[in-house]
Amino acid sequence: MDHLRAMRVFLRVAELGSLTAASEDLGYAKGAASAILKELERHLGVQLVERTTRSLRLTEDGRAYAERARKILDDVTMLEDDIGSAERSPRGLLRVQIPPGLARAILAPALPSFIETYPEVEVHILSRNSLPDFVGDRLDAAVFAGEVPDRDLTARSVGRLPVLTVASPAYLAARGAPKVPADLANHATVAILSSATGAPVPWRFREGEEAVVQMPGGPLAFESAEAGVAAASRGGGLLQVASYLVYNEIRSGRLVPVLNSFRPQGVELRILHPRHRLKPRKLRVFEDFLIELNETTRRKWRISEADWDPAIGAPTFSPSE
Structure with a gap:
Protein backbone atom coordinates (compact mmCIF):
# COMPACT_ATOMS: atom_id res chain seq x y z
CA MET A 1 0.00 0.00 0.00
CA ASP A 2 1.17 3.51 -0.83
CA HIS A 3 0.89 5.04 2.64
CA LEU A 4 1.36 8.67 1.58
CA ARG A 5 -1.27 8.35 -1.14
CA ALA A 6 -3.67 6.73 1.34
CA MET A 7 -3.12 9.60 3.79
CA ARG A 8 -3.80 12.18 1.07
CA VAL A 9 -6.99 10.43 0.01
CA PHE A 10 -8.22 10.05 3.59
CA LEU A 11 -7.60 13.73 4.38
CA ARG A 12 -9.39 14.84 1.22
CA VAL A 13 -12.35 12.61 2.12
CA ALA A 14 -12.38 14.17 5.59
CA GLU A 15 -12.21 17.70 4.19
CA LEU A 16 -14.86 17.26 1.49
CA GLY A 17 -17.12 14.89 3.40
CA SER A 18 -17.65 12.75 0.31
CA LEU A 19 -15.87 9.77 -1.23
CA THR A 20 -17.10 10.66 -4.72
CA ALA A 21 -16.03 14.30 -4.39
CA ALA A 22 -12.61 13.22 -3.12
CA SER A 23 -12.11 10.89 -6.10
CA GLU A 24 -13.09 13.65 -8.54
CA ASP A 25 -10.94 16.25 -6.80
CA LEU A 26 -7.87 14.01 -6.85
CA GLY A 27 -8.42 12.95 -10.44
CA TYR A 28 -9.16 9.30 -9.60
CA ALA A 29 -11.76 7.02 -11.13
CA LYS A 30 -15.14 6.89 -9.42
CA GLY A 31 -14.94 4.62 -6.40
CA ALA A 32 -11.15 4.81 -6.11
CA ALA A 33 -11.21 6.87 -2.91
CA SER A 34 -13.58 4.36 -1.30
CA ALA A 35 -11.30 1.45 -2.20
CA ILE A 36 -8.18 3.21 -0.91
CA LEU A 37 -9.91 4.19 2.33
CA LYS A 38 -11.10 0.62 2.93
CA GLU A 39 -7.57 -0.68 2.34
CA LEU A 40 -6.19 1.88 4.80
CA GLU A 41 -8.74 0.89 7.45
CA ARG A 42 -7.90 -2.80 6.99
CA HIS A 43 -4.21 -2.03 7.32
CA LEU A 44 -4.72 -0.04 10.52
CA GLY A 45 -7.32 -2.39 11.95
CA VAL A 46 -9.65 0.46 12.92
CA GLN A 47 -12.60 2.30 11.41
CA LEU A 48 -11.64 5.86 10.43
CA VAL A 49 -14.95 6.99 8.95
CA GLU A 50 -18.57 6.30 9.85
CA ARG A 51 -20.57 6.07 6.63
CA THR A 52 -24.28 6.72 6.22
CA THR A 53 -26.34 7.07 3.04
CA ARG A 54 -26.12 10.86 3.32
CA SER A 55 -22.90 11.77 5.08
CA LEU A 56 -19.49 10.78 6.38
CA ARG A 57 -18.21 11.43 9.87
CA LEU A 58 -14.77 10.80 11.31
CA THR A 59 -14.54 8.41 14.22
CA GLU A 60 -12.40 9.25 17.23
CA ASP A 61 -9.59 7.19 15.68
CA GLY A 62 -10.20 8.98 12.40
CA ARG A 63 -9.79 12.41 13.99
CA ALA A 64 -6.56 11.35 15.69
CA TYR A 65 -5.23 9.83 12.46
CA ALA A 66 -6.17 12.95 10.46
CA GLU A 67 -4.23 15.21 12.82
CA ARG A 68 -1.07 13.11 12.66
CA ALA A 69 -1.37 12.37 8.92
CA ARG A 70 -1.72 16.06 8.09
CA LYS A 71 1.48 16.85 9.98
CA ILE A 72 3.33 14.00 8.26
CA LEU A 73 2.25 15.15 4.80
CA ASP A 74 3.16 18.75 5.61
CA ASP A 75 6.60 17.61 6.77
CA VAL A 76 7.08 15.59 3.56
CA THR A 77 6.02 18.56 1.43
CA MET A 78 8.39 20.90 3.27
CA LEU A 79 11.24 18.41 3.04
CA GLU A 80 10.80 17.95 -0.70
CA ASP A 81 10.38 21.68 -1.13
CA ASP A 82 13.48 22.66 0.82
CA ILE A 83 15.93 20.01 -0.36
CA GLY A 84 18.00 21.64 -3.05
CA SER A 85 15.92 24.85 -2.78
CA ALA A 86 18.96 27.01 -3.37
CA GLU A 87 19.36 25.48 -6.82
CA ARG A 88 15.70 24.79 -7.62
CA SER A 89 12.94 27.32 -8.10
CA PRO A 90 9.71 27.00 -6.09
CA ARG A 91 7.10 25.10 -8.04
CA LEU A 161 -3.47 50.14 3.34
CA PRO A 162 -3.88 53.95 3.35
CA VAL A 163 -7.51 54.96 3.86
CA LEU A 164 -9.23 58.09 2.55
CA THR A 165 -12.62 59.68 3.12
CA VAL A 166 -14.01 61.12 -0.10
CA ALA A 167 -17.07 62.65 -1.75
CA SER A 168 -17.99 63.96 -5.18
CA PRO A 169 -17.64 67.68 -5.98
CA ALA A 170 -21.39 67.82 -6.69
CA TYR A 171 -22.23 66.40 -3.26
CA LEU A 172 -19.87 68.82 -1.50
CA ALA A 173 -21.27 71.76 -3.44
CA ALA A 174 -24.77 70.83 -2.29
CA ARG A 175 -24.09 69.74 1.30
CA GLY A 176 -20.74 71.26 2.20
CA ALA A 177 -17.66 69.43 3.48
CA PRO A 178 -17.46 68.00 7.00
CA LYS A 179 -14.97 69.79 9.24
CA VAL A 180 -14.59 67.10 11.94
CA PRO A 181 -15.58 63.40 12.11
CA ALA A 182 -18.60 64.21 14.28
CA ASP A 183 -20.08 66.13 11.32
CA LEU A 184 -20.80 62.79 9.64
CA ALA A 185 -24.08 62.70 11.57
CA ASN A 186 -25.32 65.48 9.28
CA HIS A 187 -24.21 63.84 6.02
CA ALA A 188 -25.29 61.05 3.73
CA THR A 189 -22.76 58.22 3.73
CA VAL A 190 -21.98 55.24 1.52
CA ALA A 191 -21.09 52.32 3.79
CA ILE A 192 -19.23 49.10 2.99
CA LEU A 193 -20.68 45.93 4.49
CA SER A 194 -18.31 43.61 6.37
CA SER A 195 -17.91 40.16 4.84
CA ALA A 196 -17.49 38.79 8.37
CA THR A 197 -20.54 40.34 10.06
CA GLY A 198 -22.75 41.74 7.31
CA ALA A 199 -22.86 45.06 9.19
CA PRO A 200 -21.43 48.37 7.94
CA VAL A 201 -17.69 48.70 8.52
CA PRO A 202 -16.97 51.44 11.10
CA TRP A 203 -15.12 54.53 9.86
CA ARG A 204 -11.90 55.31 11.67
CA PHE A 205 -10.14 58.63 12.17
CA ARG A 206 -7.37 60.10 14.28
CA GLU A 207 -7.71 63.25 16.36
CA GLY A 208 -4.22 63.96 17.61
CA GLU A 209 -3.09 60.74 19.28
CA GLU A 210 -6.61 59.43 19.79
CA ALA A 211 -8.43 56.98 17.54
CA VAL A 212 -12.00 57.99 16.73
CA VAL A 213 -14.67 55.62 15.43
CA GLN A 214 -17.81 56.77 13.63
CA MET A 215 -20.54 54.56 12.22
CA PRO A 216 -21.70 55.54 8.73
CA GLY A 217 -25.42 56.28 8.86
CA GLY A 218 -26.34 55.51 5.27
CA PRO A 219 -28.65 55.54 3.45
CA LEU A 220 -26.50 53.47 1.06
CA ALA A 221 -24.44 50.37 1.87
CA PHE A 222 -22.70 47.90 -0.44
CA GLU A 223 -20.89 44.62 0.01
CA SER A 224 -18.69 45.60 -2.93
CA ALA A 225 -16.32 48.50 -2.31
CA GLU A 226 -16.18 49.15 -6.06
CA ALA A 227 -19.96 49.64 -6.10
CA GLY A 228 -19.61 52.07 -3.21
CA VAL A 229 -17.02 54.06 -5.15
CA ALA A 230 -19.38 54.25 -8.13
CA ALA A 231 -22.25 55.49 -5.94
CA ALA A 232 -20.10 58.11 -4.20
CA SER A 233 -18.77 59.33 -7.56
CA ARG A 234 -22.36 60.08 -8.60
CA GLY A 235 -23.14 62.12 -5.51
CA GLY A 236 -24.36 59.34 -3.18
CA GLY A 237 -22.56 60.71 -0.14
CA LEU A 238 -19.31 60.46 1.79
CA LEU A 239 -17.29 57.26 1.50
CA GLN A 240 -14.29 55.82 3.36
CA VAL A 241 -12.22 53.20 1.54
CA ALA A 242 -8.62 52.16 0.86
CA SER A 243 -6.90 54.80 -1.25
CA TYR A 244 -6.08 52.46 -4.14
CA LEU A 245 -9.81 52.09 -4.83
CA VAL A 246 -10.29 55.82 -5.45
CA TYR A 247 -6.88 56.76 -6.87
CA ASN A 248 -8.12 57.21 -10.44
CA GLU A 249 -11.32 58.95 -9.34
CA ILE A 250 -9.34 61.50 -7.34
CA ARG A 251 -6.90 62.14 -10.19
CA SER A 252 -9.80 62.71 -12.59
CA GLY A 253 -11.68 64.97 -10.16
CA ARG A 254 -14.70 62.65 -9.78
CA LEU A 255 -13.98 62.37 -6.05
CA VAL A 256 -12.40 64.79 -3.58
CA PRO A 257 -10.79 63.78 -0.25
CA VAL A 258 -12.22 65.34 2.93
CA LEU A 259 -11.27 65.29 6.62
CA ASN A 260 -7.63 65.20 5.58
CA SER A 261 -6.33 66.17 9.02
CA PHE A 262 -8.11 63.20 10.60
CA ARG A 263 -6.87 60.42 8.31
CA PRO A 264 -6.39 57.12 10.19
CA GLN A 265 -3.31 54.91 10.14
CA GLY A 266 -4.99 52.66 7.61
CA VAL A 267 -6.38 49.16 7.61
CA TRP A 301 0.32 56.34 -4.15
CA ARG A 302 1.30 58.06 -0.92
CA ILE A 303 -0.48 61.37 -0.45
CA SER A 304 1.16 63.61 2.12
CA GLU A 305 -0.28 66.73 3.72
CA ALA A 306 1.82 68.79 1.31
CA ASP A 307 -0.14 67.30 -1.59
CA TRP A 308 -3.38 68.99 -0.55
CA ASP A 309 -4.45 72.37 -1.88
CA PRO A 310 -6.58 73.79 0.94
CA ALA A 311 -8.15 76.36 -1.38
CA ILE A 312 -9.93 73.73 -3.46
CA GLY A 313 -9.70 70.67 -1.21
CA ALA A 314 -8.22 68.50 -3.96
CA PRO A 315 -4.83 66.81 -4.21
CA THR A 316 -2.05 67.82 -6.53
CA PHE A 317 -0.73 64.44 -7.61
CA SER A 318 2.77 63.84 -8.80
CA PRO A 319 3.19 60.04 -8.37
CA SER A 320 5.44 57.92 -10.51
CA GLU A 321 3.57 56.06 -13.23
Missing part, protein backbone atom coordinates in the same frame (compact mmCIF):
# COMPACT_ATOMS: atom_id res chain seq x y z
CA GLY A 92 3.49 23.97 -8.02
CA LEU A 93 -0.01 25.39 -7.95
CA LEU A 94 -0.79 28.27 -5.58
CA ARG A 95 -4.43 29.20 -4.94
CA VAL A 96 -4.97 32.53 -3.18
CA GLN A 97 -8.15 34.47 -2.38
CA ILE A 98 -7.91 38.27 -2.50
CA PRO A 99 -10.46 41.13 -2.50
CA PRO A 100 -11.48 42.00 -6.10
CA GLY A 101 -10.40 45.65 -5.99
CA LEU A 102 -7.00 44.77 -4.60
CA ALA A 103 -6.57 42.03 -7.18
CA ARG A 104 -7.49 44.30 -10.07
CA ALA A 105 -5.67 47.48 -9.07
CA ILE A 106 -2.50 46.14 -7.45
CA LEU A 107 -1.91 42.41 -7.73
CA ALA A 108 -2.90 41.55 -11.31
CA PRO A 109 -0.57 44.11 -12.97
CA ALA A 110 2.37 42.82 -10.88
CA LEU A 111 1.80 39.06 -11.23
CA PRO A 112 3.62 38.72 -14.57
CA SER A 113 6.84 39.83 -12.86
CA PHE A 114 6.31 37.22 -10.14
CA ILE A 115 5.83 34.48 -12.74
CA GLU A 116 8.92 35.70 -14.59
CA THR A 117 10.92 35.29 -11.37
CA TYR A 118 9.31 31.96 -10.44
CA PRO A 119 8.27 30.33 -13.74
CA GLU A 120 7.49 26.95 -12.15
CA VAL A 121 4.76 28.40 -9.90
CA GLU A 122 1.20 28.48 -11.24
CA VAL A 123 -0.99 31.09 -9.53
CA HIS A 124 -4.79 30.90 -9.35
CA ILE A 125 -6.40 34.05 -7.89
CA LEU A 126 -9.94 33.89 -6.50
CA SER A 127 -11.30 37.46 -6.35
CA ARG A 128 -13.80 37.51 -3.50
CA ASN A 129 -14.80 39.70 -0.57
CA SER A 130 -16.22 36.78 1.42
CA LEU A 131 -14.55 34.94 4.28
CA PRO A 132 -12.11 32.37 2.87
CA ASP A 133 -13.14 28.73 2.62
CA PHE A 134 -9.76 27.00 2.72
CA VAL A 135 -11.18 23.50 2.37
CA GLY A 136 -13.95 23.96 -0.18
CA ASP A 137 -11.91 26.29 -2.41
CA ARG A 138 -8.62 24.40 -1.86
CA LEU A 139 -6.92 27.65 -0.85
CA ASP A 140 -3.28 27.91 0.12
CA ALA A 141 -3.71 31.42 1.51
CA ALA A 142 -6.05 34.39 1.58
CA VAL A 143 -5.33 38.10 1.66
CA PHE A 144 -7.65 39.76 4.17
CA ALA A 145 -8.13 43.34 5.32
CA GLY A 146 -9.03 43.92 8.96
CA GLU A 147 -9.23 41.66 11.97
CA VAL A 148 -8.36 37.97 11.58
CA PRO A 149 -11.73 36.17 11.40
CA ASP A 150 -10.66 32.76 12.76
CA ARG A 151 -8.32 31.79 15.58
CA ASP A 152 -7.32 28.64 13.67
CA LEU A 153 -5.57 30.81 11.10
CA THR A 154 -2.10 32.28 11.22
CA ALA A 155 -1.67 35.80 9.91
CA ARG A 156 1.38 37.53 8.47
CA SER A 157 1.16 41.29 8.12
CA VAL A 158 1.59 42.70 4.63
CA GLY A 159 1.38 46.27 5.89
CA ARG A 160 -1.26 48.94 6.16
CA GLU A 268 -4.08 46.23 8.33
CA LEU A 269 -3.63 43.85 5.40
CA ARG A 270 -2.75 40.25 6.30
CA ILE A 271 -2.02 36.96 4.56
CA LEU A 272 -4.02 34.18 6.22
CA HIS A 273 -2.98 30.55 6.29
CA PRO A 274 -4.44 27.54 8.17
CA ARG A 275 -2.57 27.07 11.44
CA HIS A 276 -2.33 23.30 11.07
CA ARG A 277 -0.55 23.48 7.70
CA LEU A 278 3.11 24.18 7.11
CA LYS A 279 3.98 26.77 4.49
CA PRO A 280 5.56 25.46 1.30
CA ARG A 281 8.31 27.53 -0.26
CA LYS A 282 6.04 28.68 -3.11
CA LEU A 283 3.79 30.37 -0.53
CA ARG A 284 6.67 31.89 1.41
CA VAL A 285 8.11 33.58 -1.68
CA PHE A 286 4.62 34.77 -2.65
CA GLU A 287 4.17 36.34 0.78
CA ASP A 288 7.51 38.14 0.42
CA PHE A 289 6.40 39.35 -3.01
CA LEU A 290 3.12 40.75 -1.62
CA ILE A 291 4.89 42.59 1.20
CA GLU A 292 7.32 44.21 -1.21
CA LEU A 293 4.48 45.02 -3.62
CA ASN A 294 2.45 46.71 -0.89
CA GLU A 295 5.38 48.90 0.13
CA THR A 296 6.06 49.85 -3.50
CA THR A 297 2.40 50.72 -3.94
CA ARG A 298 2.35 52.84 -0.77
CA ARG A 299 5.34 54.83 -2.03
CA LYS A 300 3.74 55.31 -5.44
